[in-house]
Amino acid sequence: MRRRDFLTRTAAGVSAYLLLENGRGDGYRFVRSALAAGEGDRRKATGEQNLAEFALSIKYEGLPAEVIAAAKRVLLDTLGCAFGSVGSEPANIAEATIRKTFGDGNTATVIGYPHSATVEGALFVNGVLVRSLDLNDTYIGTEALHPSEVLPTAIALCEENARNGRDLVEAIVAGYEASMRVNDAISFIERGFHPLCAASYGIPLIAGKIWGLPKQAIANAVGISGARGFTSFVVNSGAISMMKAMGLAATAADGVFATRLAAQGFTGPSGTLEWLASKIKPVKDGFAVDLELAQYRLPRVAFKRFPVQIELQAVVEAGASLSAKIKGRAQDIRTITVETYPGIIERVADPAKFKPQTKGTADHSLPVCLAMALLDGDVTVAQFEKDRWRAQDVMALVEKTSVKPAAALIAKLPKGRGANIEIVFVDGQSLRDTVEVPEGDSERPLSRSSLERKFMNFSVPVVGKAGAERVMSLVDGLEELKDVRELTLALKGAGKPNPI
Numbered sequence: 001m002r003r004r005d006f007l008t009r010t011a012a013g014v015s016a017y018l019l020l021e022n023g024r025g026d027g028y029r030f031v032r033s034a035l036a037a038g039e040g041d042r043r044k045a046t047g048e049q050n051l052a053e054f055a056l057s058i059k060y061e062g063l064p065a066e067v068i069a070a071a072k073r074v075l076l077d078t079l080g081c082a083f084g085s086v087g088s089e090p091a092n093i094a095e096a097t098i099r100k101t102f103g104d105g106n107t108a109t110v111i112g113y114p115h116s117a118t119v120e121g122a123l124f125v126n127g128v129l130v131r132s133l134d135l136n137d138t139y140i141g142t143e144a145l146h147p148s149e150v151l152p153t154a155i156a157l158c159e160e161n162a163r164n165g166r167d168l169v170e171a172i173v174a175g176y177e178a179s180m181r182v183n184d185a186i187s188f189i190e191r192g193f194h195p196l197c198a199a200s201y202g203i204p205l206i207a208g209k210i211w212g213l214p215k216q217a218i219a220n221a222v223g224i225s226g227a228r229g230f231t232s233f234v235v236n237s238g239a240i241s242m243m244k245a246m247g248l249a250a251t252a253a254d255g256v257f258a259t260r261l262a263a264q265g266f267t268g269p270s271g272t273l274e275w276l277a278s279k280i281k282p283v284k285d286g287f288a289v290d291l292e293l294a295q296y297r298l299p300r301v302a303f304k305r306f307p308v309q310i311e312l313q314a315v316v317e318a319g320a321s322l323s324a325k326i327k328g329r330a331q332d333i334r335t336i337t338v339e340t341y342p343g344i345i346e347r348v349a350d351p352a353k354f355k356p357q358t359k360g361t362a363d364h365s366l367p368v369c370l371a372m373a374l375l376d377g378d379v380t381v382a383q384f385e386k387d388r389w390r391a392q393d394v395m396a397l398v399e400k401t402s403v404k405p406a407a408a409l410i411a412k413l414p415k416g417r418g419a420n421i422e423i424v425f426v427d428g429q430s431l432r433d434t435v436e437v438p439e440g441d442s443e444r445p446l447s448r449s450s451l452e453r454k455f456m457n458f459s460v461p462v463v464g465k466a467g468a469e470r471v472m473s474l475v476d477g478l479e480e481l482k483d484v485r486e487l488t489l490a491l492k493g494a495g496k497p498n499p500i
Helices: 003-021 031-040 047-056 065-085 089-102 119-132 147-160 165-185 195-211 215-228 247-263 272-279 310-326 342-348 366-376 381-385 392-399 407-412 448-476 485-490
Strands: 333-340 401-405 419-425 430-435
Touching: 047 165, 047 195, 047 215, 047 272, 065 119, 065 147, 065 165, 065 448, 089 119, 119 147, 119 247, 147 165, 147 195, 147 247, 147 485, 165 195, 195 215, 195 247, 215 247, 215 272, 310 333, 310 342, 310 366, 310 419, 310 430, 333 366, 333 407, 342 366, 342 401, 366 392, 366 401, 392 401, 407 419, 448 485
Parallel strands: 333 401
Antiparallel strands: 333 419, 419 430
């Protein structure tokens, strides 16, 4: 090595060390990573390095007001969804199991439960809580993604490291934006994988930002996490099991572990997304992830009014609207015809969805969810928990339901998620309703009052009315919060969780 090169590299390493000694890291030392970064900067940046730089460039002071407001909206909605699953069988199993897997630490809150856990343990259980009801937010890019499932990681790590509310907002934006932009860039479903794979690129960015890691360490973490983060789409195919609730939670725990390794100098591969685009059919030429900072996706996230798959929101809304008109006449219905999009039909109206055997399949079943909406005027969590979807009158309507593509809707809104419902009675009379854009969609946002009602319905049974209002107030004033632990303390449950 030439003397000039040696001095240059040594100076870069010492500068990085001194900077980190005075920075806000959590005890990790990154001399090896800093030296690797100096070497990498002389070559063309990899996709992983670009993602790391993107995350590090996100600063609270530079965020538009609408993005900050959107971050607080998704946080409130996500916490509500988590409260709603406290005491559920998947959550109780997860909560009991993490102690045996991640140890008995108590650095991070398990939402709605009395005992804290390790970071990985807490974010895993909280991830299961967020996803279990199928009521959390959705981003429609190349395919549907639930970006709110990255929030448990941001919350747990900010709590462990005593970060403030603005740090939490930065972490939320970094994790959300990276996951959604990867989702925009490539279809995982076309290649046999679940869209949640996109979050394997967002999780290390959250951890890296909160821990104050340098760019190359974060890039290595992204490479490790991205290479390991492939989850088969079988999770959402056919009969749907409890694993639906833990897919991204497991990816998140793995992504945090990947970042811990990278923080100590463990290196990861580069070009992981490019490999996916070029090696697994369909091959995508000219692959690129849009990392233009100003093009924020977060305000375009959709919220769910009903606890069913995002593509069923319009179907259920139309069914609920028609419910009052068929009171007392359900037995006289001859046929129910649903018109919607081919991709939706493939996912929620396949043969298994007409005869669901599990709750997870039922809340992804077009005919079942529509039948409950028509009969009861609504679709709620209680209906699924109490096996309403198995009832004889529900299944009688399921048997009368057929589904076909909606040519008129496709022509008008080619990328929409709307639906037409037509009910024909035995006497020849008919009823029809169309919902082109469901309530909660980014084009028809859920109102503040509806969001608050959703949150309060789920949180009050766990933390009481005063406790729920306290959480809502802390989220609304998140930018003024000096320590995220003030918020996480308010998320604890007072009593014992329900037995498994």
